[in-house]
Amino acid sequence: MTSPHGLLLLDKPQGWSSHRVVSRVRKWLGTRKVGHAGTLDPMATGLLVVGVGPATRLLTFAVGLDKTYTATIRLGASTPTDDADSVPDRFAPAPAVDAVDAAAVDAALPRLRGDILQTPSAVSAIKVDGRRAYARVRAGEDVELEARPVTVSRFERVSDPRRESVVDAQGRTCGVVDVDVVVDCSSGTYVRALARDLGAALGVHGHLTRLRRTRVGDYAIDDALAVPDFEADVPPPVLLPPAEAAAGLLAVLTVTAEQARDLRMGRRIPAYGSAGGGAPRVAVFPGEPADLVAVVDVREGEAAPRVVFPALT
Incomplete structure (x- = not known):
């Protein structure tokens, strides 16, 4: 098998x-x-x-x-994790929340688009001196992460703001505003940090209550x-074939059977007419099915194997 x-x-x-x-x-x-x-x-x-x-x-x-997300941001309250996995701990004054409308949100969004510096949530998987930031926070440590460059090519409101009421820890009813957004961003962007920063830009706090990733590349x-439940007895799924999967990630370099053998032995092959110095490419031997041979780096008319895959049997 x-x-x-x-x-x-x-x-x-x-x-x-x-x-x-x-x-x-x-x-x-x-x-x-x-x-x-x-x-x-x-x-x-x-x-x-x-x-x-x-x-x-x-x-x-x-x-x-790059990735695309749809999300719901709750404006008017913040949580320690910047999302709904923790209980709101700060609420904005009612007059400030009342001032949040579609025009105010739309005016604040542009400053969070483009090439920006983003400070990730302290409760994140980023490592600090070898330990995850969230582990340090849960151990009672104060964690401050450095801002890092990310690109947010799209951050748009896709619903009218909805006014809701929530109850704080003291049993008081507080007003909040929910708004649905769509985000196109670079890898490493935290959408919950965008929710936090949108709330800060409006002066009312903010956190994420819903997040769905709809695209990866x-x-x-x-x-x-x-995904079936663990108890479910379902047939195994059909996998996306390796060559097809690789072509969805990187540009394709078509190779001959002899070149495929050379690459799998760690040898360089000619790659004339292929621009070098850019992103890696996938070497594929055409057939039924196509055979994913290697991920290669192209430099000075040659393709050198970086990652080699086993031949189809």
């Missing part, structure tokens, strides 16, 4: 960690070699790109792809499969 090899596009359910999804796929496919490209918090839903078998080596090239949520 051939070991599974390819990519799987999954729609992560709310309440599941990305690690739990990987565990489910291991059980589903009967293999241990499974990984994912880009963690989604348990609160979030949406597209998780999963690699199986040798195709896990492709995940490195999926992690850095050229992969879309419409092509994703539902």
Whole structure:
């Protein structure tokens, strides 16, 4: 029996960690070699790109792809985690919240678009001196993360603001405003930090109450499969073939059978007419099915193997 090899596009359910999804796929496919490209918090839903078998080596090239999210931001209150995974701890004065309308939101959004410096949430998976920031926060440490450059190419309101009422820890009723947004951003952007910063820009606090990832590079949520419960007895899914999966991540360099053998032996091959110095490319031998040979770097008319994949059997 051939070991599974390819990519799987999954729609992560709310309440599941990305690690739990990987565990489910291991059980589903009967293999241990499974990984994912880009963690989604348990609160979030949406597209998780999963690699199986040798195709896990492709995940490195999926992690850095641009992404699209839809989200709901609650303005007027903040939480320690900048999302709904913790209880609101600060509320804005009623007059400030009352002033938040569509025009005010639209006026604040442009300053959070483009190439910006973003300070991630302290409760994040970023490592500080070898430990995750969230672990340090939970241990009672004060964590301050440095701002980092990200690109937010789209941050738009897609609904009219909705006025809601919530009860604070003292039992008082407080007004908040919910607004739905869509975000196109670079890898490493925290949408909950955008929610926090939008609230700060409006002077009313803010946090995320809903987050859904709908796109990773050229992969879309419409092509994703539902994740079955652990108890469900369902047939194994059909994986996205390695060559097709790789072509969705990188430009393709078509090679001959002899060149494929050379690359798998670690040798360089000619790559005339291919621009070098840019992003890596995938070497593919055409056939039925196409054979993913390697990820290569092209320089000075030659392609050098960076990552090699086993031949189809």
